[in-house]
Amino acid sequence: MAKQMKAALYREFGGPDNVRVETLDVPAVQEGEVLIRVKAAGVNPVDAFIRGGHMQQFLPYTFPVIPGWDVAGVVEECGHSARRFxxxxxxxxxxxxxxxxxxxxxEYIVLPESYVAARPKGLSWEEAAGIPLAGLTAYQSMFDAGQLQAGHSVLILGASGGVGSQAIQLAKAHGATVVAVASARNQEYMRALGADYTIDYAQGPVADAVKAIFPEGVDLLFDCISGETLAQSAAAIKPTGTLVSILSHGEGLDLGPEVQFKYLFVEPNAPQLDHLRELADAGKLKIQVSQTYPLEQVPEAFRQIETHHTTGKIVIVP
Ligand SMILES: NC(=O)c1ccc[n+]([C@@H]2O[C@H](COP(=O)([O-])OP(=O)(O)OC[C@H]3O[C@@H](n4cnc5c(N)ncnc54)[C@H](OP(=O)(O)O)[C@@H]3O)[C@@H](O)[C@H]2O)c1
Incomplete structure (x- = not known):
């Protein structure tokens, strides 16, 4: 009989209460794949968008769906020709x-070994599980798309959440000056992560507050929140600066003619995970886990991530 595992899953799109814990066969390991025993799994807003059926036009799916795109765990089996681990x-x-x-x-997941990297040893399992999706998003947005350089200035919208918390630290580690935007209760948190300046988005137009610091504007605006905060921040970009958004496709934005706009959707990238591990092990990338949940409480975790006001990361511990 095949080995079995507990998993949180849903069999149709809908609300958080569609999710149940069931027992399934552990997936078979194919060529080039590894079986990982899950120690912790980070929760991301996209898990809730998918569960709500909002991504079905872009992403093929097969029910049942076990949600979750982040993992930290232990390799238990390697498929034929999988030699890296x-x-x-x-x-x-x-x-x-x-x-x-x-x-x-x-409790288990099978992945191509090309997706996988050694985890940061200096972090707990829960902290390590908070890095991959959000950390790769921050890295690819600011350095691949945004070409952020040492000495540049970056304005980060939504800087206290999963992506923004890592974006502050990555930008600082690369020698940039960081202006971080979130609500009043997260100002001290963002400063502790290394932000040079912080702005409360409820205290008037963000662009005015940025222009008081950088009259010419910032080199890069990294948008993790979109909506009204983005609309009123666009004027804070230098005339030849760049806007990278992970939500907006730029519609309705009033950007100068030479401002570059880029939308980014994060891709798996193991060499970049190696880089994030090195930063974490050097003490330059920390993860605040604000709450953990067992598999049975995945619906509660969904309700929290859907507030869009999570500080740091929340994590499932199966
Ligand atoms: N395209 C991609 O590849 C990609 C990848 C990752 C994430 N995303 C998307 O990017 C967004 C952020 O992801 P995340 O994981 O960082 O989310 P998160 O952990 O839920 O964080 C959201 C953060 O935004 C802040 N925020 C809420 N309203 C704001 C406003 N009006 N102005 C400025 N900040 C505000 C919140 O801070 P306060 O509580 O202080 O308000 C919170 O810290 C999500 O919508 C997610 O789906 C896209």
């Missing part, structure tokens, strides 16, 4: 496969 290795990964089907809110 051995059983017992401690790893982490951004686990988005081409089809939404078997995710990380489970």
């Amino acid at each position: 051995s059983p017992g290795d401690e790893v982490y990964a951004y686990a988005r496969r081409p089809t939404v089907h078997l995710g990380t809110f489970a």
